[in-house]
Amino acid sequence: MRVPFSYLDRQFADIDPYLEDIRRLVASGDFTLGDALTEFEQEFAALIGVGHAVGVGTGTDALAMALKLLGVGSGDEVITTPNTFIATVGAIVMTGATPVFVDSDAGLVIDVSQIERKVTKKTKAIVPVHYTGNMADMPAIMEIAEKHGLVVVEDACQAIMAAIDGRRAGTWGAAGAFSLHPLKNLNVWGDGGLIVTQSDELAEKARLYRNHGLRTRDEVVSFGVNCRLDTLQAMVGKRLIKQTETITRCRISNAERYDNAFSGLARFIEIPARRAGVRHVFHLYVLRVQRRDELLAYLNEKGVEAKVHYPVPLHLQEGVAQFGHKAGDFPVTEEHGRTAITLPAHQHLKEEEIDFAIASVRAFYSGN
């Protein structure tokens, strides 16, 4: 049996409805901005429960633009965690600011107890990452931000529909950033991203900034960039957005199936902390395990496409060396790099595939 990590072939087995949309788009010639994009943005804002959503080129751009438009730039420090995809830090660097790392906790999100000791006179913002689809502790982060006058931009790229006590990822900070990359929980046929915010002013600035600062065809009000969400991608998004809640529920139920099965293997497997009141949406289903590399090879050989996110923590990557970190600086993140394994948990898996993955993990530890 093969238990695939990517679901794209299954998800797009029937592409005719999408192609029909695209035929209409081509006939209209409405390739940039236009009604489809506006409608998708409105549907996205309604889904998240926020005033505005502004479609941009990628999730990375959504983060960088939100930070920049909220006043973050060169000379500033931005607190985030090294336990994330490189894009979080790349976006901070794009603004000219310096990323300042805080280690993650047992739930794989920023350890809020360590944030305040990293605040300096230069600190301007915090970028919590809802890594794997778990939520960073937003009530605690907002309290720290308020106390020190910091801006919060949530990296919600892995966490669409995640929530704390019903309040969704992306709605806690001054802005939230989402990605529509093909392997994100809500995806399109290429790159795409959105900035969400309650602020009319920030939304207006973002709409101008992504489109050269043009208020109308002939009126420039500020410098900007060319970084709009493609209208074609918005059309794909309009079709898939209707499934977001079903997709989310399916991932949560797959994760529960794994959690239950692995609770009896506690000698070998640590399931990351699940907090009460937090809706974890399992963009990635990650465990900490013993003899990780052997388990990974064993599962891959059995056809279970397990992965590692991420074997080399990003503060130890060559491209991040300019910030002067060394092994031992962020012990939880580093331990995670040595022990974490990601199992397929997406919405296109069949129950028997998940059960095969579970049986394979059991077989590995029982035989060894």
Ligand SMILES: *Cc1c(COP(=O)(O)O)cnc(C)c1O
């Ligand atoms: C995917 C991702 C991003 C960036 O999204 P892109 O659309 O690929 O630019 C940023 N942060 C995290 C945590 C992500 O997983």
